[in-house]
Amino acid sequence: METTIQVPRWTPTPSPTSSPRGPNVPRWAPSPSPPSSPKRAMKSESFESNPPSSQGGNQVPRWNPNEPNTSSPRGYMQNESFEPSSTKGTHLPKWNQSPSRPSSPKRQIRDENFDELEMGTHLPTWTQNLIPPSSPKGAMKNESLELSPPSSPRASHVPRWTPSPSPSRSPKGPSRNESFDDLERGSVASEEDMSSDMEKFFPFNSDSISTSTRPPLDSLLLEAPSLRNLPKVKTSSQKPDVEQPKQNKNNVTRNIDMDFTSKSNGVFLTWKDLWVTVPDQQSGRRPILQRLTGYAQPGEVLAIMGPSGCGKSTLLDALAGRLGSNTRQAGEILINGRKQRLAFGTSAYVTQDDTLMTTLTVREAVHYSAQLQLPGSMPTSAKKERAEMTICEMGLQDCIETRIGGWGKKGLSGGQKRRVSICIEILTRPKLLFLDEPTSGLDSAASYHVMDRIVKLAHREGITVIASIHQPSSEVFELFHNLCLLSSGKTVYFGPASMANEFFAKNGFPCPSLRNPSDHYLRTINKDFDLDIEEGLGGATSTEEAINILVRAYKSSETCQQVQGRVSEICQQKGGVLEKKGSQASFATQCLVLTKRSFVNMYRDLGYYWLRLAIYIALCLCVGTIFYDIGFSYGSIQARGSMLMFVAAFLTFMAIGGFPSFVEDMKIFGRERLNGHYGVGAFVIGNSLSSIPYLLMISLIPGAIAYYLVHLQKGFEHFVYFAILLFVCMMLVESLMMMVASIVPDFLMGIITGAGIQGVMMLCGGFFRLPNDLPNPFWKYPMYYIAFHKYANQGFYKNEFEGLTFPNNQVGGAPTITGEEILQNVWQVEMGYSKWIDLAILFGMVVLYRLMFLGIIKTVEKVKPMIRGLFAVPPEKSKQILEDPIDPQYA
Numbered sequence: 001m002e003t004t005i006q007v008p009r010w011t012p013t014p015s016p017t018s019s020p021r022g023p024n025v026p027r028w029a030p031s032p033s034p035p036s037s038p039k040r041a042m043k044s045e046s047f048e049s050n051p052p053s054s055q056g057g058n059q060v061p062r063w064n065p066n067e068p069n070t071s072s073p074r075g076y077m078q079n080e081s082f083e084p085s086s087t088k089g090t091h092l093p094k095w096n097q098s099p100s101r102p103s104s105p106k107r108q109i110r111d112e113n114f115d116e117l118e119m120g121t122h123l124p125t126w127t128q129n130l131i132p133p134s135s136p137k138g139a140m141k142n143e144s145l146e147l148s149p150p151s152s153p154r155a156s157h158v159p160r161w162t163p164s165p166s167p168s169r170s171p172k173g174p175s176r177n178e179s180f181d182d183l184e185r186g187s188v189a190s191e192e193d194m195s196s197d198m199e200k201f202f203p204f205n206s207d208s209i210s211t212s213t214r215p216p217l218d219s220l221l222l223e224a225p226s227l228r229n230l231p232k233v234k235t236s237s238q239k240p241d242v243e244q245p246k247q248n249k250n251n252v253t254r255n256i257d258m259d260f261t262s263k264s265n266g267v268f269l270t271w272k273d274l275w276v277t278v279p280d281q282q283s284g285r286r287p288i289l290q291r292l293t294g295y296a297q298p299g300e301v302l303a304i305m306g307p308s309g310c311g312k313s314t315l316l317d318a319l320a321g322r323l324g325s326n327t328r329q330a331g332e333i334l335i336n337g338r339k340q341r342l343a344f345g346t347s348a349y350v351t352q353d354d355t356l357m358t359t360l361t362v363r364e365a366v367h368y369s370a371q372l373q374l375p376g377s378m379p380t381s382a383k384k385e386r387a388e389m390t391i392c393e394m395g396l397q398d399c400i401e402t403r404i405g406g407w408g409k410k411g412l413s414g415g416q417k418r419r420v421s422i423c424i425e426i427l428t429r430p431k432l433l434f435l436d437e438p439t440s441g442l443d444s445a446a447s448y449h450v451m452d453r454i455v456k457l458a459h460r461e462g463i464t465v466i467a468s469i470h471q472p473s474s475e476v477f478e479l480f481h482n483l484c485l486l487s488s489g490k491t492v493y494f495g496p497a498s499m500a501n502e503f504f505a506k507n508g509f510p511c512p513s514l515r516n517p518s519d520h521y522l523r524t525i526n527k528d529f530d531l532d533i534e535e536g537l538g539g540a541t542s543t544e545e546a547i548n549i550l551v552r553a554y555k556s557s558e559t560c561q562q563v564q565g566r567v568s569e570i571c572q573q574k575g576g577v578l579e580k581k582g583s584q585a586s587f588a589t590q591c592l593v594l595t596k597r598s599f600v601n602m603y604r605d606l607g608y609y610w611l612r613l614a615i616y617i618a619l620c621l622c623v624g625t626i627f628y629d630i631g632f633s634y635g636s637i638q639a640r641g642s643m644l645m646f647v648a649a650f651l652t653f654m655a656i657g658g659f660p661s662f663v664e665d666m667k668i669f670g671r672e673r674l675n676g677h678y679g680v681g682a683f684v685i686g687n688s689l690s691s692i693p694y695l696l697m698i699s700l701i702p703g704a705i706a707y708y709l710v711h712l713q714k715g716f717e718h719f720v721y722f723a724i725l726l727f728v729c730m731m732l733v734e735s736l737m738m739m740v741a742s743i744v745p746d747f748l749m750g751i752i753t754g755a756g757i758q759g760v761m762m763l764c765g766g767f768f769r770l771p772n773d774l775p776n777p778f779w780k781y782p783m784y785y786i787a788f789h790k791y792a793n794q795g796f797y798k799n800e801f802e803g804l805t806f807p808n809n810q811v812g813g814a815p816t817i818t819g820e821e822i823l824q825n826v827w828q829v830e831m832g833y834s835k836w837i838d839l840a841i842l843f844g845m846v847v848l849y850r851l852m853f854l855g856i857i858k859t860v861e862k863v864k865p866m867i868r869g870l871f872a873v874p875p876e877k878s879k880q881i882l883e884d885p886i887d888p889q890y891a
């Protein structure tokens with residue numbers, strides 16, 4: 001029987017884009033020995049079936065496609081018997097072990113089974129390297145194999161993670177079989193160019209860079225001209241103008257000038273000896289991050305991984321300048337080698353919780369965001385186009401018309417919301433992108449595609465991406481350039497993601513065959529459940545010990561030194577000052593878009609105004625029927641006063657009902673403000689203008705019901721004044737609540753605070769205690785004059801009583817009493833100015849309160865970093881001040 005080398009159809013990764021981390025250490029190492037020895041082949045198998053011991057971990061052999069294992073039929077037989085029926089179930093497929101194969105009948109059978117198994121999937125480009133270039137049958141076989149039907153139950157043996165050497169880096173690449181070259185020429189060329197481009201600024205090993213092929217959809221979406229107004233990293237079609245450095249695993253001493261030239265607009269972020277502590281009852285302060293050093297650079301994705309609570313989000317917050325006020329930070333964070341302030345438009349941050357406007361559809365949310373952020377010079381159609389493309393990039397086209405939904409009303413799923421949040425932040429292609437758990441809530445395929453898009457975007461646009469991630473699949477893990485692995489705030493590993501496996505293996509914790517590497521790392525260093533780890537040191541090592549071994553090993557490793565060297569290089573270079581990525585839309589556009597968006601939100605959110613309208617109507621019907629046709633008797637003087645007081649105090653007090661919705665708006669504002677979408681001024685104007693129609697509606701409809709049922713003073717102008725005054729009072733209460741929200745962002749606490757403030761104002765507003773009876777100095781001066789109820793009462797009273805005459809029941813008095821006399825003597829109203837002045841004062845208070853809101857936000861923005869700066873500890877002192885007393889050996 002003629003034996004022909006066959007290439008299995010099985011592909012290591014689900015999509016052609018996911019290939020290529022060269023240096024990933026394969027679980028199985030086929031031929032560390034001279035290829036001619038049959039015994040060697042057996043050796044390699046026995047090595048595979050028994051995971052390396054801790055000592056052996058240092059010597060994880062690498063698969064080498066260039067090392068032919070040509071002459072051992074026995075070797076292949078051994079391989080065969082070993083592989084498919086193995087109870088271990090964790091072996092790599094045989095073909096992976098034997099880059100070049102001699103004639104073997106068994107081989108033929110085996111390969112056919114694999115072909116059956118994998119029919120329908122495309123032959124990965126790298127498998128071509130297994131075919132000896134001299135074999136004329138290789139091409140024929142490959143073609144015929146495409147037709148083999150799938151049936152094998154061996155699917156369960158398909159490994160999840162394989163080394164996937166990149167075709168672009170294979171020395172055998174050029175001799176690939178013709179048919180495949182035709183199929184994949186474009187993508188291979190692209191990969192090669194991308195790879196060479198990346199090599200320039202990757203310090204460790206150019207082999208380890210993810211160089212994925214670009215699917216047609218992606219090129220359609222991401223290469224659109226409208227997406228390219230930011231300076232770009234060289235892409236596949238562009239040749240680097242600087243000669244590439246030689247591929248060198250430990251090459252960190254590259255020309256940094258070149259980095260900054262080719263990425264002049266990119267952001268190099270470095271942190272050195274970074275500590276973050278929080279107050280702790282027992283020990284004063286507790287370290288969350290301990291002496292972290294690292295860097296992130298343009299075009300690359302740094303993944304921060306570690307067990308839950310290890311400090312991933314804290315690291316992101318520290319780097320993004322968003323630490324909580326109770327934290328203290330020490331160490332140095334530099335942007336392009338300079339001390340610069342982040343946040344407020346210099347970077348984009350997708351936080352863990354999705355703060356989105358729940359009433360909007362996906363399309364609306366992204367469109368509004370595009371209009372808010374993209375330059376005014378860009379035509380509206382181009383903005384829309386970019387929004388649509390970004391939605392498609394994140395795979396949201398099917399739910400584009402679905403409302404985001406939230407509390408009480410289900411809309412998008414958690415994973416879909418995540419993607420909307422990412423969409424909004426990548427619209428402008430920010431230079432620095434922080435992603436906190438970008439794949440949480442996503443299935444593995446969605447996670448892969450989302451991360452793949454982000455990696456490609458980062459590469460093409462020169463974006464520096466730092467992402468915290470919980471448990472990436474092996475395919476997602478392969479996409480990352482660098483990995484920062486934390487445990488209890490300490491660095492377990494920082495370096496190329498592709499070399500982490502080697503690091504773990506070297507230090508006695510090799511990743512078992514077929515286990516997802518990220519799973520393995522997390523299992524090894526998660527001490528929350530303090531289980532003995534299964535592998536490494538024979539299962540006798542506690543997690544705590546394992547962490548300590550790894551932390552220590554990392555500190556003394558060459559990788560650590562390289563990282564520190566790289567950080568120093570970047571710091572010395574002093575790159576450009578970070579430009580604000582913030583909105584490029586004009587202030588007028590921002591106001592307009594925010595007004596529109598807010599108006600739509602208020603319209604769709606029942607709790608904002610519609611519920612209030614219903615309750616106001618009900619209340620006004622109550623008032624109208626209780627005080628129905630109030631008349632002009634002497635007793636009606638008191639009744640009018642009470643009814644008007646209820647309107648001024650209680651109807652306006654009800655404006656508090658919209659506070660929860662406003663707090664949600666504030667959260668969105670907070671996120672968008674920090675990411676530089678717009679400023680406080682635009683938000684205040686947008687919110688004020690959008691609420692006017694609703695407040696007018698609430699003032700007019702319920703106001704009319706109350707006014708005309710009670711038969712207050714006749715004359716349309718009196719009703720108009722009544723309605724306007726009610727409207728201004730409601731705006732005023734909303735402004736007051738805005739101020740409260742800026743200080744107390746929790747809605748329950750905010751409502752209590754707001755209600756308390758209004759209660760005090762009501763008390764000293766001149767109704768429950770007449771102005772002249774209010775105790776001096778506090779209640780009369782200044783409280784009576786501060787309380788808006790004073791002006792509201794006076795306005796309503798003047799509007800109602802002026803011009804009326806009542807019978808006088810008082811003994812010895814005049815038969816009648818005028819409205820002016822009542823105002824002066826009964827209600828003790830200041831008569832020196834007209835009711836319109838009261839209205840103007842109230843309107844002035846609305847403006848003042850909103851300005852105060854603006855002032856508070858601005859002040860907090862300015863003062864917070866100053867306070868943080870005061871408490872921050874310079875790097876040289878950080879060690880003495882914040883040294884961890886619990887674990888001094890690692891400090």
Ligand SMILES: Nc1ncnc2c1ncn2[C@@H]1O[C@H](COP(=O)(O)OP(=O)(O)OP(=O)(O)O)[C@@H](O)[C@H]1O
Nearest residue numbers: 278288307308309310311312313314315324326327
């Ligand atoms: N401002 C703070 N005040 C008090 N403790 C804090 C503060 N910020 C973070 N911590 C604590 O620091 C630890 C790390 O928190 P962090 O949110 O960074 O963890 P994480 O790794 O992102 O976790 P997860 O993956 O679950 O989101 C937690 O124990 C948390 O309670």
